[in-house]
Amino acid sequence: MNEDCAKIRPLLDAWIDGALSSFDRRRVARHVEICSNCGKEVESRRGVDAAIAADDQADDPGDAYSAALDDRINTRFDFEEAARHWAKPEKPARTRRVKMPRVWIPRLAFGVAGISVATVAVLLVRDLGPIHAPLPRITDLAEIPAARDSGQDGVAASRPTDAGQEAPTRSERPAAPPGESTIPRPVPGAATPSASREASDFEMAAKASAGEGRKEHPETGSAPESLAAAADSTPPGSTPPDSAPPSRPGLLAFFGALVEPADTRPSVTSRAEIASVAQNEQQSTRDDGSQNQFWSRRPAGSQTKDAIPAGPRRDQAAVPADSTWIRLRQGEARAAADAALAAGSIEGCEAALRAYWNMIHRGGRLLLSSPRDRAQLLEPDRPRIERLLRCAAR
Amino acid sequence: MDRLSPIYRSILILRAVHELHYEEIAETLGVPIGTVMSRLSRARRALRELLAPRPDPAEESPRGQ
Numbered sequence: 001m002n003e004d005c006a007k008i009r010p011l012l013d014a015w016i017d018g019a020l021s022s023f024d025r026r027r028v029a030r031h032v033e034i035c036s037n038c039g040k041e042v043e044s045r046r047g048v049d050a051a052i053a054a055d056d057q058a059d060d061p062g063d064a065y066s067a068a069l070d071d072r073i074n075t076r077f078d079f080e081e082a083a084r085h086w087a088k089p090e091k092p093a094r095t096r097r098v099k100m101p102r103v104w105i106p107r108l109a110f111g112v113a114g115i116s117v118a119t120v121a122v123l124l125v126r127d128l129g130p131i132h133a134p135l136p137r138i139t140d141l142a143e144i145p146a147a148r149d150s151g152q153d154g155v156a157a158s159r160p161t162d163a164g165q166e167a168p169t170r171s172e173r174p175a176a177p178p179g180e181s182t183i184p185r186p187v188p189g190a191a192t193p194s195a196s197r198e199a200s201d202f203e204m205a206a207k208a209s210a211g212e213g214r215k216e217h218p219e220t221g222s223a224p225e226s227l228a229a230a231a232d233s234t235p236p237g238s239t240p241p242d243s244a245p246p247s248r249p250g251l252l253a254f255f256g257a258l259v260e261p262a263d264t265r266p267s268v269t270s271r272a273e274i275a276s277v278a279q280n281e282q283q284s285t286r287d288d289g290s291q292n293q294f295w296s297r298r299p300a301g302s303q304t305k306d307a308i309p310a311g312p313r314r315d316q317a318a319v320p321a322d323s324t325w326i327r328l329r330q331g332e333a334r335a336a337a338d339a340a341l342a343a344g345s346i347e348g349c350e351a352a353l354r355a356y357w358n359m360i361h362r363g364g365r366l367l368l369s370s371p372r373d374r375a376q377l378l379e380p381d382r383p384r385i386e387r388l389l390r391c392a393a394r
Numbered sequence: 395m396d397r398l399s400p401i402y403r404s405i406l407i408l409r410a411v412h413e414l415h416y417e418e419i420a421e422t423l424g425v426p427i428g429t430v431m432s433r434l435s436r437a438r439r440a441l442r443e444l445l446a447p448r449p450d451p452a453e454e455s456p457r458g459q
Contacts (some may be wrong), residue, residue, distance in 0.1 A: 013435045019416045048438050051445060052410035141428060 004031055005038055005173060012038065124137055245357035248350050252393055255353055255385050258375055325378070326367065329359035337384040341391065349391035397444055415423055426435030 005366060008031045014020050015028040124238060165205050170264035340348030358369050368374045378385060398406070408422065410415050419434075420427040 010435070013438060014416075014431055017416065017434075019431070044442060045438050048441050048445065049406075049410040052406050393403070 002035075002103070005035060008032075008035070008038055009041065010044060012042055016042060016049075032060060105198040245354040245361070248353075250351065251357060252389060255356065255389055258371070258378060258385070325362050326359055329355065330381070333359050334381065334384065337388055341387055342385070343389065346392055346394055349388045352388050353385070353392060356381065356388075398437065398441060401433065402440055405430065405433050405439065406437045 008028055011020060011024060011028050012032075015032075018025075020028065032042055178376060246254070333352060336348070336355045337352040340352045356378070360377070368377060403418060405423070408419050414422065416427050416430050418435075419430045423430070432450075
């Protein structure tokens with residue numbers, strides 16, 4: 001027996017039982033192959049295991065196993081301590097509640113508060129939309145400068161316009177007539193067209209929708225009664241309008257103006273027609289010295305259709321930033337219109353018109369200030385709106 | 395097997411009959427695994443000695459003549 005055998009012999013049992021690491025296992029295997037003595041030792045030990053396995057009585061580990069198990073149980077579990085623990089009287093319910101973990105309570109309260117704050121914020125943002133200054137309820141052209149000076153025209157005051165430049169906003173901004181670089185002051189006694197440049201979008205939209213179809217300038221030619229009919233039905237100079245749609249006469253007038261027969265309004269489907277209408281508009285505005293803010297995007301003085309911006313943009317309705325709002329409300333309005341028309345209910349038709357109103361209004365502000373854009377937007381729904389108007393007007 | 399001590403007997407049975415691994419034997423008996431290995435080695439040696447044929451003293455003398 002050499003030195004290697006002295007090192008290998010203690011590992012033989014573990015090697016036989018497969019309890020060695022891979023390195024030691026290979027080492028022992030190599031030695032057993034070359035060492036006859038260790039080989040005989042391995043055979044002898046394997047024979048012992050075989051004899052034990054062959055013994056019919058060698059099935060029960062015997063008392064040693066039971067004794068060892070009892071020792072384990074006794075050393076690891078103190079019966080006396082357990083008896084003392086379970087013998088303790090129960091704590092009162094109040095004490096037990098006090099012992100509730102306090103870690104999760106602040107977190108739970110914080111989470112609930114955070115969720116409710118987030119919910120309220122989402123509801124506010126969705127319903128209120130972009131925050132704008134309240135629009136004045138102006139139904140009379142003569143009140144525009146007074147309202148502006150009194151600060152009610154919050155929108156115009158918050159949007160200082162540079163008369164020499166075109167404002168890059170989605171609402172059509174009036175372009176200053178040539179030669180003017182400052183905001184013109186209202187000329188006493190004169191018509192209000194020069195002051196209407198700074199008018200709010202609501203005023204422009206109301207006037208434009210009421211004056212659509214007229215060749216003359218909207219400010220000079222629009223009748224107060226039609227403007228009043230198209231606007232909210234509140235007294236002039238009153239508190240700024242809220243986001244609620246007007247009453248039935250207002251709705252009928254507003255949508256009636258939008259769906260006027262084609263022969264009473266200029267065609268907006270071809271560039272040539274746009275050019276001719278624009279030329280007439282500019283001619284009329286040039287005559288009375290005022291500015292045509294209807295076609296504000298084109299520079300003043302352009303008379304040919306070449307001045308019309310090329311591309312399909314002018315032939316299509318401008319896509320506002322509220323296109324998602326419009327799309328959602330359009331679906332609602334259509335559904336309401338179909339239901340109302342199917343039921344033949346006057347109230348339902350009025351509600352459907354209010355739904356279309358809500359589609360083009362957001363936060364009290366009229367979207368798509370250009371009446372042409374509004375007309376094109378509502379063109380697919382024009383048959384519905386006409387039927388709604390006939391239904392609601394009964 | 396009955397002539398073995400209970401400790402050796404139990405560990406041999408757990409290994410040879412029930413084929414438990416060293417870790418399982420250690421967990422079962424509640425001893426370290428090193429103890430299992432040494433105890434198993436001694437148990438096998440003891441059993442080997444018991445199973446080894448012992449020369450009969452009565453037979454030796456006639457052969458020695």
